[in-house]
Amino acid sequence: MTAPGSTLLAEIVDAVGAEQVVTDPVSTEALSRDHAEWAPCGVPLAVVRARSTADVQAVVAACHRHRVPVVSRGAGTGLSGGANAVEGGVVLSLEPMRAIREINPLEQLAVVEPGVVNDDLRAAVAGHGLWYPPDPASSPWSTIGGNVATNAGGLCCVKYGVTRDYVLALEVVTGTGAVVRLGRRTAKGVAGFDLVGLMVGSEGTLGIVTEVTVRLRPLPPAAITVAGHFASVVDAGAAVRAVGAAGITPAALELVDRHCLEAVDAWKNMGLSVDAEAVLLARVDEPGVTGEQVADRIVDCFTGAGATWADRSTDPGEAEALFEARRLAYPALERLGPVLTEDVCVPKDHVPEMLARIEKIAEHHDVRIANIAHAGDGNLHPLLITPPGDDAARVRAQAAFEDILDAAIGLGGTVTGEHGVGLLKREGLEREASPEVLGLHRAIKRALDPALILNPGKVVAIEGVG
């Protein structure tokens, strides 16, 4: 008797080699989910490690013949369940594809395989005086392919934009196993629809990216850091709005609350804890006197909004430690118990109100909520922390999570600013988008993946999957 999937497995092994195919449940389990603590996930038939476009094409073609789902993944640092395995499907890991194929200073672009780690790309191009701006907090671990799949953001987005703004061209394996090249190497181009933009952020549901051509910029000048302490997160939110109202676009404008600083200190003993409920960190990278003037105006905005202390940092080491603390906040909080991560984004005008609503929701549901935020673009990450093993707290956190989504939608915002829909925000998307817009999503999904095998069930539910 032939076990289910054994023919498919034999075809995959034949195409990519047995050493690239993992089937024992202990080994596949670790590669079956991303970092979204609370999203469901299935048990895969196998995890396949792709080393080339040909490997990806062979696996997708085989899955297409057998109508078996294929879920692509990078480093698994996603926060929405987008890379979680589908029961009985194939997980396709692109981590082995980590070559940087070209760095071109004249055209200011680089061509990379999807498994290249964000920070590795950054380091490689810095040697040429160039910069790849998108900087999710996961940049030491997350891959460019994963960043493309989720249209990752980060600290610098407020001034420099998101991943989509830096993707010029893609090589993609489609749902029928064809290899296509989308986009171009030129600075401009309007020959046909924007299929590159459509692929970016589609979370592996419309195609699997096997090569990325990214746009680069010159390295920015040395930055000035401005820090402000506030007696409440709402005051800090008012300062964020004041910076926007002053027409200032800082190179970063981050909010970190007391919960986060204490958790980082408890872990790393960095001596950061301050006598403030919230800290704002701004980065200014205009050159010379202009930069100093902008920094001073930000200090004024902070002070005018009620900061208990605000100043330009004169110590680069101290400034870097503050940004490092912001990057460490998420793993530091995870040490305290399961974390449910929010990712709402609201218009700047409503940042203070949204932060106030989050406080009320925390109180109402008796849930501990810490706040980190890319505050300058209204992208808030309330982190709902529950004590390990406390199921009742978990239920309350889930209710608070839903209330936060509704509050963001009510303020003209979105349920996800940069983490993606995956599984965690699928219902949120259904509340945010009209049935007609969801219908357009399904029509495009069916057009590009007619057999519905690419990461099915993520982003939008679709009939015929399962």
Added chain:
Amino acid sequence: MTAPGSTLLAEIVDAVGAEQVVTDPVSTEALSRDHAEWAPCGVPLAVVRARSTADVQAVVAACHRHRVPVVSRGAGTGLSGGANAVEGGVVLSLEPMRAIREINPLEQLAVVEPGVVNDDLRAAVAGHGLWYPPDPASSPWSTIGGNVATNAGGLCCVKYGVTRDYVLALEVVTGTGAVVRLGRRTAKGVAGFDLVGLMVGSEGTLGIVTEVTVRLRPLPPAAITVAGHFASVVDAGAAVRAVGAAGITPAALELVDRHCLEAVDAWKNMGLSVDAEAVLLARVDEPGVTGEQVADRIVDCFTGAGATWADRSTDPGEAEALFEARRLAYPALERLGPVLTEDVCVPKDHVPEMLARIEKIAEHHDVRIANIAHAGDGNLHPLLITPPGDDAARVRAQAAFEDILDAAIGLGGTVTGEHGVGLLKREGLEREASPEVLGLHRAIKRALDPALILNPGKVVAIEGVG
């Protein structure tokens, strides 16, 4: 006996009012084509002037019921035939929808109807210290809706990007007559596929845009202009490459050749004609000393590449006159005879070679070719000019046009940098994109416009149209 289309016409008149519907051929003829001199166009059943989203919806729904094509248009300044009427179809003019609904300095956005003229939006937001960067040379006449449909570029793209980079949200009437809202007002958002980006540049084939939310920036500081004279366009191309190799991103870097300057002078008597084959104009808008340093480095790049003269302009009036001449080049050349406009875009490295090939192609086919170019991003506009009534010259120009497309593709470029595919570049797109990629286009077209009534036959040929 009922004339063909009379039921449809009656339904449209019933919905929008007889005064908005034009059917006499003399009046419709002027609204049946864009500015692409040589593209074919049909005789429409009627031209309908839409005053509201409800008007657009009613017209599309009626056309959907009757399976009659509907071609939307703005000011008709397009250069690819994208707005040309389809035989027996309805032309839907969005020019009457010209309200600016909101200008929001805090969120740095504006909400406009599609018929708002680009320069009118610019002037309105300037009063708030804000700037809408995309600046096609047609900005005094072209509409934001048309700019969105073609993903229009312009002079500032080299530093500030194209229309797509400034569109946050759209209201769109789909091919089945549904009204949908796509995108968001927040700075970031990844809830669902990038349908806004997909609509931008789709030339009215996937939906009809009835409202646009654009991102704005603060007005840039006063700019410094650098001008350079060159003994050949190829030398000027080498200077463009040198600027790129120096890692400089000017706020504009335009090439105008002697043919253009002479034509503008013959028309406007601006006293521009110089003893040079090509002029490069760069604009630098970094503030203060930094800007002066960048300007000096550009002078050095020009000189190093063999400029016969190069300097910073000390006279703002003179600098503005040079940029005005660049904007007037196209209409000035049109006075000399029918112009076939090219719009190729090549990597910066190949700008000199592409300009050399254009010269050879002009010689080989005995065609007069003038050059204007957004040279800084490799976007060249060779203009093929034929004497009025000279059919043989027209045939030669057509052959030269095709050779230029092949040369651009051969150098890793694209057949259209900013004008769009429309009808003129449809075959070019077929040469540039693989059959699989064209297949993805057709699949998306069928998914979003299943009755194939939206501007059918533009961008890609599709079975079942006609």
